[in-house]
Amino acid sequence: MKILHTSDWHLGQSFFTKSRKAEHQSFLNWLLAQVAAHDIDAVIVAGDIFDTGTPPSYAREMYNRFIVDISQLNCTLVVLGGNHDSVSTLNESKQLVACLNTHVVAQVVPNSPLNAELNGALNNAADSAAPDEMHPQIIELQDRGGKIGAILCAIPFIRPRDVVQSRAGESGLEKRQALGEAIKEHYHQLYQAALADRQAKQLDVPIIATGHLTALGVSQSDSVRDIYIGTLDGFAADGFPPADYIALGHIHRPQIVAKSEHIRYSGSPIPLSFDELKTTKQVIMVTFNGAERVAITPLDVPMFQPMAIIKGNLSSIETQLNTLANSGAGEGASSVWLCIEVEVEDYLTDLPQRIQSLTEGLPVEVLQLRRSRHTAKQGLTQTARETLAELTPQDVFAKRLELESFEGEVEQQRLERIKIQFRQILAEVQDGEQNA
Numbered sequence: 001m002k003i004l005h006t007s008d009w010h011l012g013q014s015f016f017t018k019s020r021k022a023e024h025q026s027f028l029n030w031l032l033a034q035v036a037a038h039d040i041d042a043v044i045v046a047g048d049i050f051d052t053g054t055p056p057s058y059a060r061e062m063y064n065r066f067i068v069d070i071s072q073l074n075c076t077l078v079v080l081g082g083n084h085d086s087v088s089t090l091n092e093s094k095q096l097v098a099c100l101n102t103h104v105v106a107q108v109v110p111n112s113p114l115n116a117e118l119n120g121a122l123n124n125a126a127d128s129a130a131p132d133e134m135h136p137q138i139i140e141l142q143d144r145g146g147k148i149g150a151i152l153c154a155i156p157f158i159r160p161r162d163v164v165q166s167r168a169g170e171s172g173l174e175k176r177q178a179l180g181e182a183i184k185e186h187y188h189q190l191y192q193a194a195l196a197d198r199q200a201k202q203l204d205v206p207i208i209a210t211g212h213l214t215a216l217g218v219s220q221s222d223s224v225r226d227i228y229i230g231t232l233d234g235f236a237a238d239g240f241p242p243a244d245y246i247a248l249g250h251i252h253r254p255q256i257v258a259k260s261e262h263i264r265y266s267g268s269p270i271p272l273s274f275d276e277l278k279t280t281k282q283v284i285m286v287t288f289n290g291a292e293r294v295a296i297t298p299l300d301v302p303m304f305q306p307m308a309i310i311k312g313n314l315s316s317i318e319t320q321l322n323t324l325a326n327s328g329a330g331e332g333a334s335s336v337w338l339c340i341e342v343e344v345e346d347y348l349t350d351l352p353q354r355i356q357s358l359t360e361g362l363p364v365e366v367l368q369l370r371r372s373r374h375t376a377k378q379g380l381t382q383t384a385r386e387t388l389a390e391l392t393p394q395d396v397f398a399k400r401l402e403l404e405s406f407e408g409e410v411e412q413q414r415l416e417r418i419k420i421q422f423r424q425i426l427a428e429v430q431d432g433e434q435n436a
């Protein structure tokens with residue numbers, strides 16, 4: 001049994017007004033070629049298929065086309081909901097794509113026995129192909145020969161309301177702990193159900209789990225929003241069950257979790273922010289022989305759109321631009337997308353014009369212009385040194401926020417959320433001090 005693990009496609013993303021359509025289409029074509037070349041039995045997408053809950057038509061069309069194409073390769077597809085995905089958007093075509101060998105798990109079935117019963121009834125009414133008592137998140141993955149090759153605990157992004165009931169009077173810390181425990185319990189229940197199924201059918205197959213969350217101790221990139229701020233900082237990796245492989249999504253940089261080879265983030269297949277250019281993009285191929293995991297092989301995804309970050313003072317930026325142009329980058333179908341960070345003359349008000357004149361005639365397009373704000377940083381350090389005792393936590397946080405840029409509507413909304421969360425956390429800490 002061979003599976004391919006990928007995540008965080010973010011189909012439909014618009015990047016500083018640029019569409020990622022061509023890159024996504026190239027990636028999907030490349031992925032289909034890998035499925036064919038390596039005889040992949042199943043592809044798992046661990047959340048964030050779409051960038052938003054209401055993706056543009058072209059993105060939905062791309063998704064539909066991919067499902068048709070992969071089913072023709074006799075490969076199973078598993079699609080899990082991420083925090084960016086809308087449960088109802090993914091569920092719209094769930095029954096339809098089930099006919100094309102594609103399993104969609106958009107949300108978790110709650111742990112509570114009452115809810116589980118209700119959901120079981122709803123699920124059976126909607127999906128008459130599930131007459132047995134199998135948990136709807138347990139999927140027997142078939143290999144290309146139609147035999148069961150693995151049992152999957154299909155766990156999408158877990159929304160707190162799906163697994164915990166908040167109680168009045170609970171502190172923030174208690175809420176965080178309750179959510180962490182509930183997530184752990186959800187993994188445990190599904191793992192036990194998978195074990196029971198494997199035992200009952202005497203199968204020599206691995207148990208694979210998935211997830212779309214922040215596992216503790218993982219480094220993040222710019223484009224990942226802290227979904228658990230204020231509720232949970234991260235899920236401790238020791239809360240995962242002893243599955244043979246755990247396919248994670250949400251973090252865009254490929255990485256191993258808690259030094260465990262088999263617990264991994266595949267990362268996003270295309271860079272979703274300039275910050276993500278630091279690492280090569282991958283999908284992960286996992287090979288099993290019976291129940292035994294014999295190889296974990298990252299496959300590097302080609303870079304379909306040239307992108308670069310250029311930093312420095314204006315004269316160094318000019319030199320780097322010319323080096324880039326002379327290297328032949330951007331001479332293909334698309335010019336190089338650039339992020340330019342001005343480090344010294346960042347105070348100049350006519351920076352955009354200066355950068356424009358430097359890049360004129362070169363095969364580049366400047367999508368982002370950052371000022372590195374040295375002066376602002378010095379300001380903060382100075383104030384902090386002189387008057388920290390006189391400042392309130394709000395003052396310090398406000399000064400820190402001044403160092404960040406929040407451009408555009410989405411970023412402004414993010415800024416508002418951060419401010420609200422800061423106030424909540426501060427209130428909690430201050431409550432705690434009074435009670436102590």
Ligand SMILES: [Mn+2]
Nearest residue numbers: 008048082250
């Ligand atoms: Mn994502």
